[in-house]
Amino acid sequence: MADTYDLVILGSGPGGYVAAIRASQLGLKVAIVERERLGGICLNWGCIPTKALLRTSEIYHYMQNAESYGLKADNVGFDLAKVVDRSRKVAGQLNAGVKGLMKKNKVTVVEGVGTVTAKGKLSVKQGDKTVELEAKNIIVATGARARDLPFAKADGKTIWTYRHAMVPTEMPTKLLVIGSGAIGVEFASFYNDMGADVTIVEMLPRILPVEDEEVSAFMDKALTKQGIKLLTGTGLEGLAPSANGVTAKIKHKDGKVVEETFSHAIVAIGIVPNTENIGLEALGVETDRGHIKTDGYGRTNVEGIWAIGDVTGAPWLAHKASHEGIIAVEKIAGGSPHQMDKANIPGCTYSRPQVASVGMTEAKAKEAGYELKVGKFPFIGNGKAIALGEAEGFVKTVFDAKTGELLGAHMVGAEVTELIQGYVVARQLETTEAELMETVFAHPTLSEMMHESVLGAYGRSIHY
Structure with missing residues (x-):
């Protein structure tokens, strides 16, 4: 006898587990199937543990350059095993947090390898045992894996x-x-x-x-x-x-x-979507180069089968997956969510210096036929950046000269992955240059560069 649910989610990454929580909030009976660890690649092997490693290297860099801050740090070194251990503990802590969230929200967690066997039916292999699940709707959130070179598969050694x-x-x-x-x-x-x-x-x-x-x-x-x-x-x-x-x-x-x-x-060199051997071919679910084709709500061409996250194509980002999950679940529950707008998804690179962006690049905006107003403000013109010893970088904003629409924002420098959200909110609210110019930015902050960049697009920059 199959266990019956309103919704079964295949995959517990940032798309799957967020969708499960929102579905529970909306009163649906939910099960989530996971073959490895709750939280998926992002939490266990991607976004979070890599940031723990990058934080270590950032601090190590500062220690090696302590003299520029008037400090002394002698015999600076590191223990690689402890560096890795800290990263794994961070991932482990968050994995435990997701387990707690599943329990709190009464989401049934089914461990094992899941396969969609028919519309509304999913089989989960647990070693020698198989568990059968049924649900009116199934969300595929199986993520992606690293792409190998065709002539050299990764061996984990060199x-x-x-x-x-x-x-x-x-x-x-x-x-x-x-x-x-x-x-x-x-x-x-x-x-x-x-x-x-x-x-x-x-x-x-x-x-x-x-x-x-x-x-x-x-x-x-x-x-x-x-x-x-x-x-x-x-x-x-x-x-x-x-x-x-x-x-x-x-x-x-x-x-x-x-x-x-x-x-x-x-x-x-990129990723490969995990869409093979989960039953999609037999159901006739349409794909494009391995990625599942969906509409703006996450629906596939097969009724009752939905897909979110990396399996649906670029951008391959955790926050995109989470947002897609919420949209799909709200649609399943009978709501009227907005459709996914990929143009408002920020991209972040957590290197030194950091990179962040949202919307069109200047070149793409020109290609699209827009007449532009472009503003650019350097970190060297910002008091907080100089005080931090992080005076390299810039903020760039691209506007439609006719309407004042913020077409894109692009940043490089310290902490820009935190700053970019201001422009993401501005785009979501369809803010124009007028509202941004009239907004008061706290001083001294790095965010003042965002204001100055907007002003600069219209020849009104104060500090540059």
């Missing part, structure tokens, strides 16, 4: 994915990072600050290619200044374990292929 890079048993001496998206740049930043000799290979013309061109150019200079070697417009034609670590065949811009040996390599 060729790593992000999961291996988070729990190193030894410190790389010479590290190759393949891919310069957010994940690649974050790991490059961490290992460089911890003392590794780091090289980034990127086949596209610039690093962080989805960001505004000025942000990419700034990050290129900043990371190069920190000692990271950047090879853009460069391909990788081979990667293989060798006696000294791993040997890479790197094809440079001039077409010349050069072999170079590294102690380790991190593959950060």
